[in-house]
Amino acid sequence: MQVAMAKRKTTPLKDFAPDGHHCSLDLKTTKLGMVSFFQDLEQDVLDEIVKRFTATHYREGDEIYYQGDPAHYLRVVVDGAAKLLRYTDEGKDVVLDILNPGSYFGSLKLLGSDVYTESAEAQSGCCILSIGLKDFREILQEYPSVGIAILEMSAEKLRSSQEQIKQLTTESVETRIANILLILTDKFGEVKEDKTLIQLPFSRKDLADMAGTTTESASRVMSNFQKEGIIETGRQWVAIKNIEMLRSIVEH
Amino acid sequence: MQVAMAKRKTTPLKDFAPDGHHCSLDLKTTKLGMVSFFQDLEQDVLDEIVKRFTATHYREGDEIYYQGDPAHYLRVVVDGAAKLLRYTDEGKDVVLDILNPGSYFGSLKLLGSDVYTESAEAQSGCCILSIGLKDFREILQEYPSVGIAILEMSAEKLRSSQEQIKQLTTESVETRIANILLILTDKFGEVKEDKTLIQLPFSRKDLADMAGTTTESASRVMSNFQKEGIIETGRQWVAIKNIEMLRSIVEH
DNA sequence: CGCATGATTGAGGGCAATCAAACGTCGTGG
DNA sequence: CCACGACGTTTGATTGCCCTCAATCATGCG
Numbered sequence: 001m002q003v004a005m006a007k008r009k010t011t012p013l014k015d016f017a018p019d020g021h022h023c024s025l026d027l028k029t030t031k032l033g034m035v036s037f038f039q040d041l042e043q044d045v046l047d048e049i050v051k052r053f054t055a056t057h058y059r060e061g062d063e064i065y066y067q068g069d070p071a072h073y074l075r076v077v078v079d080g081a082a083k084l085l086r087y088t089d090e091g092k093d094v095v096l097d098i099l100n101p102g103s104y105f106g107s108l109k110l111l112g113s114d115v116y117t118e119s120a121e122a123q124s125g126c127c128i129l130s131i132g133l134k135d136f137r138e139i140l141q142e143y144p145s146v147g148i149a150i151l152e153m154s155a156e157k158l159r160s161s162q163e164q165i166k167q168l169t170t171e172s173v174e175t176r177i178a179n180i181l182l183i184l185t186d187k188f189g190e191v192k193e194d195k196t197l198i199q200l201p202f203s204r205k206d207l208a209d210m211a212g213t214t215t216e217s218a219s220r221v222m223s224n225f226q227k228e229g230i231i232e233t234g235r236q237w238v239a240i241k242n243i244e245m246l247r248s249i250v251e252h
Numbered sequence: 253m254q255v256a257m258a259k260r261k262t263t264p265l266k267d268f269a270p271d272g273h274h275c276s277l278d279l280k281t282t283k284l285g286m287v288s289f290f291q292d293l294e295q296d297v298l299d300e301i302v303k304r305f306t307a308t309h310y311r312e313g314d315e316i317y318y319q320g321d322p323a324h325y326l327r328v329v330v331d332g333a334a335k336l337l338r339y340t341d342e343g344k345d346v347v348l349d350i351l352n353p354g355s356y357f358g359s360l361k362l363l364g365s366d367v368y369t370e371s372a373e374a375q376s377g378c379c380i381l382s383i384g385l386k387d388f389r390e391i392l393q394e395y396p397s398v399g400i401a402i403l404e405m406s407a408e409k410l411r412s413s414q415e416q417i418k419q420l421t422t423e424s425v426e427t428r429i430a431n432i433l434l435i436l437t438d439k440f441g442e443v444k445e446d447k448t449l450i451q452l453p454f455s456r457k458d459l460a461d462m463a464g465t466t467t468e469s470a471s472r473v474m475s476n477f478q479k480e481g482i483i484e485t486g487r488q489w490v491a492i493k494n495i496e497m498l499r500s501i502v503e504h
Numbered sequence: 505c506g507c508a509t510g511a512t513t514g515a516g517g518g519c520a521a522t523c524a525a526a527c528g529t530c531g532t533g534g
Numbered sequence: 535c536c537a538c539g540a541c542g543t544t545t546g547a548t549t550g551c552c553c554t555c556a557a558t559c560a561t562g563c564g
Contacts, residue, residue, distance in 0.1 A: 010562080086418050094418045108407045110400050117411050140400070147399045148362050148392070154406045155360045159369050161413040166338050166346045168420045169464030173552070204511060212421030214553060219512055235510060235561055262529085425520065456543065469520060471544055487529060487542060 013201055013237050015125075035076055035102045037149035049139060053129040058082075058122035060201065071107035071114045073130040080126025081188065081200050084118045085209065095209040096161075098123060098200070100187040104153065106130070110137050124201055168212050176211040177221045178249040181231070185240055195232060197239040265453055265489050267377075287328055287354045289401035301391060305381040310334075310374035312453065323359035323366045325382040332378025333440065333452050336370045337461065347461040348413075350375060350452070352439040356405065358382070362389050376453050420464050428463040429473045430501040433483070437492055447484060449491040 038046060055078070058064060064075070064082060077099045084096040084105060096118055099105055107114055110133055131139075140147045167176050181198075188200040208218040222238075225231045230246060232239045240246065290298060307330070310316060316327070316334060329351045336348040336357060348370055351357055359366055362385055383391075392399045419428050433450075440452040460470040474490075477483045482498060484491045492498065 086414070088418065088422050090422070092422050094421050096414050096417065108403055110404065118414065137400075141396055144393055144396070144399070147396070147403070148389070151360055151399070151403060151406065152362065154403065154410065158406065158410050158413060161410060161417065162338070162348050162370065164417055165348065165413065165420065165464075166340065168417065169346050170340050170342070170344050203509095212417075215510090216512085216554085217552060219510095220552095223512070233511095455541095466521060467543080468522085468545085471542095472520095475544070 011201075011234065011237050012197055012239070013199060035104070037104070037146050037153060040145050040149070041143065045143070052135045052139070053131045055127060055129050057127050058125065060122055060124050062122040064120035064122060064128065065106070065116050067116050067119045069116050071109060071116045072133055073106050074104060074108065074133060074136050075106040075120075075128050075130045076104050077101050078127045078129055081123040082126055082128065083121055083123045083206075085121065086118050093209045094212070095206065097157075098184065098187065098202075098210070104150070107133060108150075108154070109133065110140075123206075173211060173213045173217050174221050174224075175250055175252075176213070177207065177218060178225075178246045180207065180210050181238065181240065182243070182246055182250060184238075185243065189240070192239070195239045195241045196243065198237070201236045202238075203236055263453075263486065263489050264449055264491070265451060287356070289356070289398050289405060292397050292401070293395065297395070304387045304391070305383045307379060307381050309379050310377065312374055312376050314374040316372035316374060316380065317358070317368050319368050319371045321368050323361060323368045324385055325358050326356060326360065326385060326388050327358040327372075327380050327382045328356050329353050330379045330381055333375040334378055334380065335373050335375045335458075337373065338370050345461045346464070347458065349409075350436065350439065350454075350462070356402070359385060360402075360406070361385065362392070375458075425463060425465045425469050426473050426476075427502055427504075428465070429459065429470060430477075430498045432459065432462050433490065433492065434495070434498055434502060436490075437495065441492070444491070447491040447493045448495065450489070453488045454490075455488055 038049065041049070053076070058080075065071075067086060078101055080101070082099045082105065084099065086094045086096065088094065097103075097105075105120060107116065167179060171179070184198050184200060184202075185196055188198050189196045190199045191197075204218045204222065205215045207222070208215045211218060222231065222233055225246075226233055228245070230240070230242045232241055290301065293301070305328070310332075317323075319338060330353055332353070334351045334357065336351065338346045338348065340346065349355075349357075357372060359368065392402075419431060423431070436450050436452060436454075437448055440450050441448045442451045443449075456470045456474065457467045459474070460467045463470060474483065474485055477498075478485055480497070482492070482494045484493055
C-alpha cells in the first residue's frame with residue numbers, strides 16, 4: 001500500500017528572473033573570475049578582461065545560436081544553464097551538453113572563419129557573456145596561462161564526450177539515465193534536508209535527448225526510480241533521495 | 253549466377269616493417285612538419301623542436317599506453333596507425349578514434365598530473381613520436397602559434413566526437429558502418445584502378461567496436477555491402493568500389 | 505475552471521544482440 | 535608441400551530491449 005500523503009508536486013525550482021534582469025558588472029567580474037581559465041589572473045587584469053565581454057540575458061527556451069550560423073564568439077555561462085544540441089533531419093534532437101556557470105561554449109576557431117556545428121539554447125533563464133574571437137585571441141597572446149587553462153578544459157570536454165560514447169554503446173537506458181542524474185546532481189545539485197534538488201528545469205524529453213532514448217522510455221525509468229524511492233520528481237524537476245542507489249546502478 | 257572468377261583474397265595491404273624498423277631523423281622532421289600544429293614554423297625552428305621528441309616503433313597490436321597509467325607524454329603519429337580505445341568491465345571494447353599520421357594523442361594535462369582515461373594500441377606497425385609535457389609546455393610558451401593550432405585541433409576532435417554521439421543515438425548500424433568506412437577512406441584511402449583500398453588492417457571486431465555494435469552485426473552489414481558491389485573485402489582489409497552508394501546510405 | 509502541455513502507462517513490433525555452428529584463410533610444423 | 539590448428543568471418547535461429555503508436559492522466563497557467 002502506498003504512502004497516503006499527498007505529495008507536493010508544484011515546482012520547487014527557483015525562478016531565474018524571467019526578464020528585465022541584467023547581470024551587474026560586479027556579478028560579471030565575480031563569476032568570470034570563477035571560470036577556471038581566468039582563475040590565475042590578478043584582480044586588476046581580470047577587470048580589464050571583463051570589459052571586453054558583453055553580457056546578455058536569455059529567458060528559458062531562447063535560442064542563443066543555431067547550428068550553421070557563422071561562429072564569431074566565445075561564450076561563458078555566468079548564471080543559469082544552457083544546453084548544446086544538434087537537431088537532426090528526422091526531428092530527433094541530441095543534447096550534447098548541459099552547461100553550468102563557469103563553462104565556456106561557442107567557437108574557438110581563432111584562425112579563419114567557421115560556422116557552429118551545434119545549437120545552443122537557454123535551458124533556464126541565464127546570463128551569458130560573449131567575446132569576439134579577435135579580442136579573445138589578443139587575450140590569449142597576452143596571457144599564456146589562459147591558453148593553457150582552456151586547453152585543459154577542452155581536453156576535459158573531449159573526455160566526457162568520449163565517456164558518453166562509451167555509455168551509449170555499452171550501457172542500458174536505465175544505466176545511462178542514472179548516470180545523467182548523477183552528472184546533473186554534480187552540476188546543479190542543491191542539498192535540502194533529506195534530498196538533493198537538481199536546480200534545473202528539464203523535461204522527460206530533455207532527459208531522453210541526453211540519454212539517446214525516447215520520452216516514453218525515459219518516463220518509464222523515472223517512474224521506476226520513483227517507485228523504488230530513489231528520486232522524487234514532478235513536472236520539469238527532479239530531486240535525488242538516494243544517491244547511493246543511483247551510483248550502484250551505474251557501477252554494476 | 254555469380255561471377256566465376258576466383259577473387260584474390262590475400263591481403264593487398266602493405267607491410268609496415270614488422271620489426272627492426274626505425275624512423276630516420278629525416279622522416280621524423282618531414283612528418284612532424286606535416287602535423288598541423290607545427291606547420292607554420294620555420295625549418296630551423298622545426299629542427300630544434302624535433303630534437304625534443306623521441307621516436308618509437310610499435311608492431312601491430314602493441315600496447316602504447318594503458319588506461320589508468322600516469323600520463324606524462326604527448327604523442328604524434330608519424331607513420332602507420334594507432335587506435336584509442338576504452339576497455340569496459342564486461343569485456344566490451346569501445347574504439348574512440350583511429351589515428352592517422354599527423355594526429356596527436358596522449359595527454360595535454362600541462363599543469364598537475366593525470367592518468368590516461370583511454371588506452372592506445374598500434375593498429376598497424378607504426379612510428380610514434382613522444383614528448384614530455386614539460387618540454388611541450390616550453391614550446392607552447394615560446395611559439396604561441398602552436399598553442400592556437402592545437403586548440404583548434406582539439407576543438408575539431410570534440411566536434412567529431414559529438415558527431416559520433418549523434419550517429420550512435422539516431423542512426424542504424426548499417427548507416428554507422430557506412431559512415432565509418434567513409435571516414436577511414438578519407439584517412440587511409442589509397443586509390444587503385446577501379447577502387448579505393450583502405451590502407452589499414454582492421455577486423456570485423458574493430459569495425460564493430462568503432463560502430464558500437466557486435467562482430468556479427470558488422471559482418472552482416474559488410475556481407476550485404478559486398479553483395480551489392482559497394483565494397484570488396486577480405487580478412488582484415490576493405491576496398492571501396494562505389495563510394496557514392498556509401499554516401500547515399502549515410503545521407504538518407 | 506478549462507485548456508495546453510508534460511508525464512504516464514499499455515500493447516505490439518522490429519532491429520540488433522545473443523547463442524550457436526560452420527566455413528575460409530593464414531601461419532606453422534611435420 | 536600438405537595437413538593441421540588458430541583465428542577471423544559468415545550465417546542461422548532465437549531472444550529481448552527499447553522504439554513506436556496510442557490513449558489517458560496530471561499540472562499549471564490563463
